[in-house]
Amino acid sequence: MLTRLxxxxxxxxxxxxxxxxxxxNILTGETGSGKSILIGALNLILGGRxxxxxxxxxxxxxxxEGFFEWQPDTCGPQLPDDMDIDREERELVIRREITRDGRNRCSVxxxxxTVSVLKxxxxxxxxxxxQHDHQSLLDPRTxxxxxxxxxxxxxxxxxxxMAWKRLSGLEDQLRRLDEEIRVTQERRELHRYQLAELETADIRPGEDETLERELAILQHAGQLIDTASGVYEALSQQEDAVIDRIALLIRSLEEMERIDDTLQETVNGARSARYQLEDVAANIRQYRDRIDFDPRRLSEVQERLELLKQFKRKxxxxxxxxCTYRDRIAGEIARLETADDRRAQIEIEREQARKTLTDMALKLSKTRRRLAAKLETRVMEELAELGMPKTRFxxxxxxxxxxxxxxxxxxxxxxSDASGMDRMEFMIAPNPGEDLKPLAHIASGGExxxxxLALKVILAESDRISTLVFxxxxxxxxxxIAESVGxxxxxLARSHQVLCITHLHQVACWGDAHFTVSKRSTDGRAVTQIGLLENDGRVREIARMLAGETIDDLALTHAREMLRRTAHTPVRAKHA
Known part of the structure; x- marks a missing residue:
């Protein structure tokens, strides 16, 4: 219940x-006083625009800022899990502030x-x-x-x-698969040719770099052999070879070491240098002997590199x-070859989903038809009490x-869609002898x-919303008829809190609490004021609604009589 705003x-x-x-709770006032502004303010904390x-x-x-009595154990909104609201407080304080730069600050x-949580x-x-929500009844979609x-x-x-969503998802899968098949089939022969070409070529990542190195060696084989031979001869084969000269130097160092053993490390370093040079000489000789200038291999490498260049261009x-392209088209071809099997499996799942949706939609439709019969009876009962006793609904x-x-x-x-397969429309015949016709085609504004109102009263019997605003x-x-509406x-107010803005004294006189909304000028600016009416103040407001601005004794007497009569009229909900 809304306790304070x-x-x-x-x-x-x-x-x-x-x-x-x-x-x-009745709210009255002259036209333009700002009654609906109050409803707009309330709508703001309810998540409205x-x-x-x-x-x-x-x-x-x-x-x-709105203050609501809250009974979380029996009714009321489900709060987000991450909200730390003390359920013993039994009050929700909802606040919303909007600034000129368009920012919203919402709190509970x-x-x-967020505004969505607020809503x-x-x-x-x-x-x-x-004011205009009753027009929604003219749209059968509601x-x-x-x-x-x-x-x-x-x-x-x-x-x-859920069943409709499952079926729709499978239908989408089939459409995507069929499109994939169509597109892939258009390119299938090309892809098969390309895949055969690429698989025959047996391309390996990095192969071109390896072949480029081999090509360089083959193209410079003579130069490499001559240079390697020269290095090898200089190191170990000439009469004055480097390794032989180092050997003589080492012997001299060894003689010095016998005199001064502190040179031991130096001698060891010289020996190590000799061993390394001997390894270099052996390696360069082996390298020279491995080089084999093969004109046929040179031609093979050149042809392979040219082929790889062509593939890279294509x-x-x-x-x-x-290689990535090769693997991709191979995957497409493989998927196409298994597409029939995949499609058959999806079709099986689709038909299972269709059966589930059909079962659920039929069950829902059966429930709705039962509710429809109940609603027809209840609406006609309510309309009879609202001055439309002969109406068929x-x-x-x-x-x-x-x-x-x-x-x-x-x-x-x-x-069918997610709401089922039922297409529904309210039909009405307000007067005897008339055929049932769509509500939008025959009903007047008052009807x-x-x-x-009849629908709101009926739905209020089963909902858990504590406050209704009209x-x-x-x-x-x-x-x-206005008195019947009141x-x-x-x-309705016996089981719910009701806030009602009205221009009719026949409705206003039924209120448990009566507020008047007025517009005044303060310091040259219009200001809307709201006050609770009691006793004589309420009598005068009802009289104003009866007679206008000129309130006479007759209007006051009539107003008192209306308030007395409604206060003593028994109020009991037929379907409480």
Whole structure:
């Protein structure tokens, strides 16, 4: 239940605090006084759209704060798991501030939340019916939600949605696979030729670098042999070879060592140098002997390198890229060769998913048809109490046949989406002898308002939302029917907190609490004020609604009589 609303710098509301009561809270005031502005402020903390234009002129921000009684063990919103809300507090304080630069600051009991979280919490706390929301009844697409609100369809609806999502996913897989097959088939022969060419070539990453080194050796074989021979001769074969000269030097050092043993390390270093040079000489000789100038091998290497260059030009800038391309087309060809098997498996899964969806959609439709019969009876009962006793109301439930529908029953396909296959529309015949016709084609504004109120009353019997807000639900009606609407709101207020903006005295006189909204000029600026009416103040407001600005004794007497009569009229919900 909404216990208190505090608004600052929102449109014409400067600084307003209002404490709502249980039961039926009535808000009245002259046209243009700002009654609907208050509803807009409430909608802000329920996650509604925030526009910087609502910030009061001269202010840098607007803020709205709502205080709600909260019974988390029995009803109320499901809070995010990461919110540390003390459930013993039994109060939710929701605050939202908007600034001129478009920023939103939203909090619940002091903890920052996103607007989407605020909206989810708000939907569980308050059902807000705006001035033009009754027009939604003219759109058949909204009727399904009203019917589902009649009973516990959440479980089967969720399973239907999951089955539809599963089937849709498999259909997408088949479409993607068919497109892959189509594209791959167009290139299949080319890819097979390319793959054969590449596999025959037996290309290995880095092969070109190895061949470039071999080519350099083959092209300079004579030079390498001559140079290696010269080095080898100089090191060990000439009469004055380097290794022989070092051997003589070592003998001289050894003689010095026999005199001064501190030269031992130097001698060892000289010996090591000799051994290393002997290894160099042996290695260079072996290298020289390995070089074999083979004109045929030279030709083979040159031809191979030319082939690799051609492949790099055709399939990639490097051999690594060529190999990657080869592996990719090999994978495509392999997938194409197994595509039929994969497609057959997906088709099996698709038909299983179709059967599951069909079963769930049929079960959901059966539940809805049962609820539809119940809704028809209840709406006609409520409309009879709202001045439409001869009205016939029917919920038409159809299935749409289509050759491509996801649901199949006895070989016939039907359209379906995540909400099922039912196509629903409210039909009405307000007067005896008339045929049932779509609500949008026949109902007047007052009739639509009463149908909406009837639906709200019926749905309130099964929902867990504690606060209902009506902004001029009584539009298009008057006289005795308006009094019936007021009584119906009073009945609804026995089980829910109801906030109702009205221009009709027949409705206002039923309130448990009555607030007046007025517009005043302060320091040259318009300011909306809200006050709780009691006793004589309430009598005068009802009289104003009866007679206009000129309130006479007759109007006051009539107002007192209306308030006395409604206060003593028994109020009992027929289907409580």
């Amino acid at each position: 505090h608004v600052r710098n929102y449109a014409l509301l400067d600084e307003v605090g209002i404490e709502f009561q249980p039961g039926l 925030a526009a910087t234009e609502v910030i009061r002129t001269g202010a840098v921000s607007a803020a709205v 009991n002091g903890q920052m939340v 989810r919490i708000g939907e569980a706390l308050v059902d807000l019916h705006g 009727h399904l939600a009203f019917l589902d609100g009649m009973g516990d369809t959440d479980g089967v609806r969720n399973r239907t949605a 399939y990639g800038g490097t051999l690594e890229e060529v 029917h919920v038409r439930v159809d299935w749409q046949q289509t050759s491509t529908g996801p649901v199949e029953i006895d070989g016939v396909r039907y359209a 639509i308002s009463r149908v909406m 902004d001029e639900i009584d539009i298009g009606i008057g006289g005795g 009584h119906k709101l009073k009945v």
